[in-house]
Amino acid sequence: MPEQFNTLTSRTFVIDQEDIDTDQIIPARFLTTTTRDGLGKLAFHDWRYDSNGKPLENVSLNSLDTGTHQVLVAGRNFGCGSSREHAPWALYDFGFRAVIASEIADIFRSNSAKNGLVPIVAPPEAHDWLMAHPDVEIEIDLADQRVDLGNGPSFHFEIEPFAKHCLMEGTDPLGYLTAQSDAITAYET
Amino acid sequence: MSPEGSRPAPRSLFEKLWDRHLVKAETPETPAMLYIDLHLVHEVTSPQAFSVLAERGLKVRRPDRTLATIDHSTPTLDFAPGETPPYATEAARHQVETLQANTKAQGITLHGWDSPHRGVVHVIGPELGATQPGMTIVCGDSHTATHGAFGALAFGIGTTEVGHVLATQCLLQRKPKSMRINVEGETAPGISAKDIILAIIAEIGVDGGTGCVIEYAGSAIKALDMDGRMTVCNMSIEAGARAGMIAADETTFAWLKGRERVPSGADWDKAVEAWSNYRSDPGAHFDKEVTIDASAIQPMVTWGTAPDTGIAVDAPVPDARSASHAKALNYMKFEAGMPVSGQKVDQVFIGSCTNSRITDLRAAAAIMSGRQVAPGVRALVVPGSVAVRAQAEAEGLDRIFIEAGAEWRQPGCSMCIAMNGDKGEPGQLIVSTSNRNFEGRQGPGARTVLASPATAAAAAIAGHVINPATLMEPAHA
Numbered sequence: 001m002p003e004q005f006n007t008l009t010s011r012t013f014v015i016d017q018e019d020i021d022t023d024q025i026i027p028a029r030f031l032t033t034t035t036r037d038g039l040g041k042l043a044f045h046d047w048r049y050d051s052n053g054k055p056l057e058n059v060s061l062n063s064l065d066t067g068t069h070q071v072l073v074a075g076r077n078f079g080c081g082s083s084r085e086h087a088p089w090a091l092y093d094f095g096f097r098a099v100i101a102s103e104i105a106d107i108f109r110s111n112s113a114k115n116g117l118v119p120i121v122a123p124p125e126a127h128d129w130l131m132a133h134p135d136v137e138i139e140i141d142l143a144d145q146r147v148d149l150g151n152g153p154s155f156h157f158e159i160e161p162f163a164k165h166c167l168m169e170g171t172d173p174l175g176y177l178t179a180q181s182d183a184i185t186a187y188e189t
Numbered sequence: 190m191s192p193e194g195s196r197p198a199p200r201s202l203f204e205k206l207w208d209r210h211l212v213k214a215e216t217p218e219t220p221a222m223l224y225i226d227l228h229l230v231h232e233v234t235s236p237q238a239f240s241v242l243a244e245r246g247l248k249v250r251r252p253d254r255t256l257a258t259i260d261h262s263t264p265t266l267d268f269a270p271g272e273t274p275p276y277a278t279e280a281a282r283h284q285v286e287t288l289q290a291n292t293k294a295q296g297i298t299l300h301g302w303d304s305p306h307r308g309v310v311h312v313i314g315p316e317l318g319a320t321q322p323g324m325t326i327v328c329g330d331s332h333t334a335t336h337g338a339f340g341a342l343a344f345g346i347g348t349t350e351v352g353h354v355l356a357t358q359c360l361l362q363r364k365p366k367s368m369r370i371n372v373e374g375e376t377a378p379g380i381s382a383k384d385i386i387l388a389i390i391a392e393i394g395v396d397g398g399t400g401c402v403i404e405y406a407g408s409a410i411k412a413l414d415m416d417g418r419m420t421v422c423n424m425s426i427e428a429g430a431r432a433g434m435i436a437a438d439e440t441t442f443a444w445l446k447g448r449e450r451v452p453s454g455a456d457w458d459k460a461v462e463a464w465s466n467y468r469s470d471p472g473a474h475f476d477k478e479v480t481i482d483a484s485a486i487q488p489m490v491t492w493g494t495a496p497d498t499g500i501a502v503d504a505p506v507p508d509a510r511s512a513s514h515a516k517a518l519n520y521m522k523f524e525a526g527m528p529v530s531g532q533k534v535d536q537v538f539i540g541s542c543t544n545s546r547i548t549d550l551r552a553a554a555a556i557m558s559g560r561q562v563a564p565g566v567r568a569l570v571v572p573g574s575v576a577v578r579a580q581a582e583a584e585g586l587d588r589i590f591i592e593a594g595a596e597w598r599q600p601g602c603s604m605c606i607a608m609n610g611d612k613g614e615p616g617q618l619i620v621s622t623s624n625r626n627f628e629g630r631q632g633p634g635a636r637t638v639l640a641s642p643a644t645a646a647a648a649a650i651a652g653h654v655i656n657p658a659t660l661m662e663p664a665h666a
Binding site: 021084106107160172187 | 218353
């Protein structure tokens with residue numbers, strides 16, 4: 001189970017690119033795993049390593065300190081493509097706790113919120129500011145659904161209330177669903 | 190008119206299916222609980238879900254509503270009965286064996302190596318008649334919208350949700366928005382469903398359907414056969430939509446009749462009567478509506494690294510409109526102003542849940558018949574299922590492919606997702622009938638051009654991308 005999420009003060013790491021698909025986040029050939037553990041080393045694999053698996057120099061993801069940089073900022077339509085939950089598993093294991101983009105693909109957004117990775121859609125002005133100011137300290141307050149950008153335009157964000165609840169509790173909704181067993185039986189009969 | 194003078198508000202196909210499957214309606218705090226009629230399972234996105242059930246001591250609630258197959262990690266090479274399949278890696282073998290063990294322990298039907306119904310999950314569901322109008326269908330795979338071609342509400346889910354459906358047969362969902370795409374008019378001869386959907390995605394964009402369920406309608410959609418409708422719905426996710434659907438009609442019923450899992454006799458008539466109600470009422474509300482002129486659609490290819498970069502095969506590649514476009518052009522090594530036709534091809538892939546059905550193979554065979562794959566080009570033909578393969582062999586299509594110099598493979602996802610050993614090499618150009626042209630999708634550094642089966646087959650013969658119309662006349666004997 002992921003950690004509970006309340007507030008996070010962290011520096012941002014910006015990838016100035018639109019339409020970052022799940023094949024970039026974790027290439028399909030690594031999906032033969034049967035666990036969800038240890039996928040952080042495969043996050044953005046083909047951007048970070050050469051064909052012999054050697055880390056590429058001058059790729060900032062390879063020297064990123066996720067102790068200080070836990071917020072990924074990217075362009076429009078982040079996480080498009082496949083339904084692989086391996087994508088948020090890899091980003092969480094890599095050390096990210098939130099993703100901010102101007103638009104986030106539906107399935108990735110749903111998967112992220114179940115795995116401790118807060119998906120945040122920023123309004124255009126704030127998103128532009130974040131892209132133009134890489135590596136700044138920001139504060140995310142999930143309860144208030146607010147991101148404080150310091151000198152930038154702080155903003156409110158929308159998050160589905162149940163997803164927010166699960167992120168704040170560090171739980172997934174399976175317990176809630178199994179507790180509805182009577183309603184399911186009533187529907188089935 | 191009802192006695193009160195009000196009539197029920199017209200509803201869309203989507204709204205009818207949504208309402209019908211509500212176990213609990215949504216509240217401000219909680220999403221709707223939606224009942225799932227059919228859960229399709231494969232080896233890649235299920236192991237972690239079965240592990241969660243095991244950790245919590247839960248059983249699969251409805252094994253009878255769950256259907257499993259192996260397709261993504263499986264080799265497409267031949268092997269003798271009794272031999273171990275020639276898996277690309279030990280991890281792939283372990284993954285398949287994990288699904289075998291999980292389905293056995295939970296009493297789920299698995300169409301595994303020995304089944305005559307094994308194949309790509311989105312090919313076998315319809316083929317068995319497990320996919321039916323009016324159903325809710327999910328799978329841990331973003332191309333699940335394929336099943337929407339039958340007037341079902343079908344969408345891809347993550348592995349955590351696979352666990353939810355295994356344990357409770359339910360899914361938590363907020364009601365999505367709705368969008369209708371009308372493709373009106375008649376397509377030119379030789380234009381396929383793949384050209385239609387590539388044109389649609391180019392029109393609305395890679396995120397044009399985000400947050401939406403799409404209903405495809407209009408005379409050009411109605412004119413499609415079921416294989417074509419599946420191709421259209423399959424690629425809904427490439428426009429960001431989780432689900433795409435087409436109302437069931439006589440074409441749908443004729444295709445389904447007699448299949449293993451559909452009702453027969455008097456039950457068939459009752460089923461058809463019920464299924465006939467699952468269509469949008471006149472005046473139904475859609476949050477967005479788009480109309481596309483079918484007559485203007487040309488054979489389509491993609492020039493970039495997102496599926497919305499479709500253009501006519503002979504049209505010039507557009508100037509880069511953004512940094513992403515410039516990056517894509519650089520990756521593809523294409524030049525703005527030049528058409529994609531004429532680009533030298535290294536590999537051709539005919540297959541995937543988008544285009545591996547019998548009509549797709551017939552379209553490719555019609556082009557390849559009596560012709561030879563160009564020297565230096567490797568062409569892979571991968572049928573969608575054991576049944577499609579058998580049908581193609583009964584029609585002699587395998588001979589056409591083999592005599593042309595193409596490889597005739599066993600069914601599977603193969604080079605669409607390139608996780609079974611079938612892949613492109615760095616820098617190679619692949620004309621592919623699959624659904625995604627993302628960087629590295631078909632192997633690190635491989636460049637993908639998405640196209641129809643006819644356009645892919647034509648590229649294999651010509652050795653470069655070409656308008657398939659030039660090869661649609663039969664070859665001289």
